[in-house]
Amino acid sequence: MGTGFGVGSSWILSAIAPTVQLITVDHSKEVVDITANHLKHPNVEFVCGDWxxxxxxxxxxxxFADAAAAKTMEGELMLQVLANGGMxxxxxxxxxxxxxxxxxxKPDKVREFWLNQKDLVATEIYVTPTSSVILATKMRK
Ligand SMILES: C[S@@+](CC[C@H](N)C(=O)[O-])C[C@H]1O[C@@H](n2cnc3c(N)ncnc32)[C@H](O)[C@@H]1O
Structure with a gap:
């Protein structure tokens, strides 16, 4: 059984295995209601609240972290709930x-933070010529 959570995300659901549980959280009731009404899936739990x-x-x-705070000032907390070997x-x-x-x-604090964590093997991947994602795996030594 795998567990994942997405902040304001829904597209992940289209690719998960039947044994995986997805938790999607957004503090906007409107976003949660729209997503929950659109997606009926036994493996997904919708949570309205702070991530x-x-x-x-x-x-x-x-x-999949899509809320600004989780990617920036609350990054240390997010790292704590990523399983060892998790992505x-x-x-x-x-x-x-x-x-x-x-x-x-200006210093690029967000990119510097995620690309230089001692517990992460992280890389930046282009998804279009002008936009990229950071993909990181937790590899605690
Ligand atoms: C960039 S949007 C992503 C929207 C969604 N992925 C989509 O494709 O429609 C970021 C989302 O994060 C939510 N959000 C921002 N801060 C949050 C927090 N601290 N906890 C939970 N959700 C948060 C916002 O309400 C917003 O829906």
Whole structure:
């Protein structure tokens, strides 16, 4: 049995194995209601609330993090609920060569954080010529 959770995500459901449980959490009731009404699936649990409310259901083998706070200031917490060997996916990154001038002079704290965690093997993958994702696996030594 695998467990994963997605923040505001639904597309993962189309690719999961029948033995996998998916928890999707969003603090917008509107988003949760629309998604829950659209997707009827025995393996999915819809939670309306802050993503941290599902931490107790972890550790998770897969996390798709789509909420800004989980990717930034709450990143350490998210790392705690990723299982050893588990995979983390975050989208909506802009490859460095496409940075506008004003970004080039600022530290890229989010990318630096995720690409330099000692417990993660992480990489950035282009999904279009101008956008990328970070894919990371927890490999605690
Ligand atoms: C970039 S949107 C993603 C929307 C969704 N993936 C989709 O494709 O429609 C980010 C979502 O995260 C939710 N969100 C933001 N902060 C959150 C938090 N702390 N806990 C739970 N959900 C949060 C927002 O309500 C929003 O729906």
């Amino acid at each position: 941290k409310e599902v931490m107790a259901k972890g550790p998770f083998q897969f996390i 983390l996916l975050m989208d909506d990154f802009t490859p460095e060569e496409h940075f506008p001038e004003e970004w080039k002079v």
